[in-house]
Amino acid sequence: MRTAAEPIEVRRPSAVRALTVLLGLTAAATVVVELLNWWYAPEQEFGLAVRTGWALLRSLGFLVLIGHVDRGRAAAKPFGLILAVTTVFAVGRLVVPRAGVPPLPGLLGFGLLTALCVAVVALLYRSDVVGGHLVRHRKGLVVSGGRLSWQELVPKRPAVTGWLLTARVAALTYSPLMLVPALVAGGSILSGRLSAVPAVLFWLAAGVAVSYLVLFCTAFLLRGRPWARKLLVVITLGALAVDLPLCWWLLGLDGLIRDGVPLLAAAALALFSLHRAAARTR
Template sequence: MNGGGRSFADLVRFERPPPPTPASRRLRRLLLLTAIATVAVDVINLQYSAEAGFGLGVRTFWAVLRAIGFLFLMREVRYGRLTARPLGLILAVTTVFASARLVQPKEGDFLPRLPVVAGLVVVVALCSAVVWQLFRSPGIDEHLTRRKPRRVVAPWVLTARVAALSYSALMFVPCAVALATLFDTPRLRPEIAVPLVVSWFVLGLVIGLVAGIISFVTLFGHGWARLLLALISAFVLLVQPTLCYLLLGVDGLIRDGTPMVIAALVCLYGLARSRESPPRESPSA
């Protein structure tokens, strides 16, 4: 029995990935290697870390989650989805900074130990290779564009949505680190620091919910949704670095503020580019 041109069998049918290509196999192997290297480098960083506590635990947990993200990205590549590109870009950038958060110099020295530096260089090289493959490899481009999407959406709109979906997580991690400093040596007086940390946490919840909804609406080509998402991006671009500097200092501004700045700029760039290539109507079945 058909309803709306689609049968019940079509609705419950599992999506099958397209046949793999040599390029997609190479990229998936690279992603698996990157996931393993991310965990290995985090373990090395912990071995040489002189700092312990809740803040370091949060940053370590966040860094390890990147390995799971790369495994999910492997699935996106396997199914030939265009979302693999923006997801891979955001994941690669935040992975580099997540690993850099754990890098600490030797006591009384400017640079960390050699194994730590070597591990970070490996992570940067692997993440750079992933981004290059996703955006510059003709074989991957053919693999990601050969299947017909259910809804035709401008690729830059997908890029903006994926970047916006990362806002909440990028706010929660430094917020948790700032919470730990309240029980140790806060940079600000408690009557100022506590309301700021609470406000940071609430903002993370609200931004995550609103950005998720608005970025979904942008997939349908609504100009007002694109404008609202741009305003949200500009807001986090200003607020996140400010809170990082006030509660975590210059170190927190660089380690925790920079990923948000990059994600927000990617979202704004994607929104700007999507105006040049608006989504086309899906062909009728």
């Protein structure tokens, strides 16, 4: 017999439980596919190690996303979208070798990982049950009536659209997507290409600067400041103007495809999200 003081366990909807399992499988698949790519790579060079390490960090991102889903956080949708898209690019650029045919296990693993990422995005954005679950905000300490309590922090800013949140999350990936190829280019310095030192240092500094600019800009973007949207467009174009030429010069066409295209995809998603958010407010 249940007493009045005994807590009642709320069972999560089946779609939410399925999403949690799917995210766990995607995290595991990311690790397995990256290890396969590393094993079958003809040369375990410095650049491959950096790109593989960055891709492996995404498995931790999926674990963080599981926590957001369990807590019903509204930010889980845009976070899951950009994580799935950039994971496909990050892993896909390592499957194809510089020369020759990709190994069959790597191709099969990449196909499975892509299917899992598509399924994650479909559940996040197409399931009404999941959408109804992801409505909460983070919790924090709140002073109310002279008492300190731990409760949900409802934002004081006006409600923002999911497209603005997506633009913010996409823009937050600019910095790591710039720093990874900069670190790869740093490997050429170790091999004696000292003329690349100024360019690599500038690349690293630009990647760090972009992270601070995006944090500043998106803080006002979510508060509905019109100038913040224009500033984010400028930051996006500036990041592309720095990253793509340096990828071409220091890493060649192979580096431009492997490291430039993921940033281009994130930038396109951010700009598209800004456009959709602006269209909704008209």
